[in-house]
Amino acid sequence: DIQMTQSPSSLSASVGDGVTITCRASQSIVSYVNWYQQKPGKAPTLLIYSASSLQSGVPLRFRGSGSGTDFTLTIDSLQPEDFATYYCQQTFRTPHTFGLGTKLEF
């Protein structure tokens, strides 16, 4: 299986900060990476697909980049509603696997 290693596992930030979360794949996955946001007790929501495409309705402060094995999710100017857990997912090869998550905290 392709392993997706996310870092950091947790991150402290403040409203207005910019943050970057990284995800490294155990082999090249081209651009087959998606990013999700999950709030406590809720289902994940899709933010970014195919490494850099913004899902409809997602604010422009969310940006995805990368290709091959290294990917980043950047959030510009954090808003209070952005404090959540973020997951990357590879869909290059089955089984489609997720990273362990990055918890973004105050």
Next chain:
Amino acid sequence: QMQLQESGSGLVKPSQTLSLTCAVSGGSMDTGGFPWSWIRQPPGKGLECLGYIYPSGSTYYNPSLLGRVTMSKDGSKNHLSLKLNSVTAADTAVYYCARATMVHAFDIWGQGTMVTVSS
């Protein structure tokens, strides 16, 4: 706007079969040719994709489930089903159904249903 709602047994005894249904509303599940999936999340842990069911009815299952899983769909009732047999405590999780896009990104999720495996 399409919505998904999971339902089923919340408590299952070890070695028995977990059965869940996902009702699709706000549109036909057969429109658009999208795959459908079940994803689970053990308490306090990450996400695991259990597999897919495609518009044709063909399926892909995560090998980690060791052949214990069956996914099906009924377009006339607009719902999906998941069966997982021979469950153990390790199958305790929140189970989500989700629609996948053509690049297998999950763009619509149900709210999830908690299933506990315990005697």
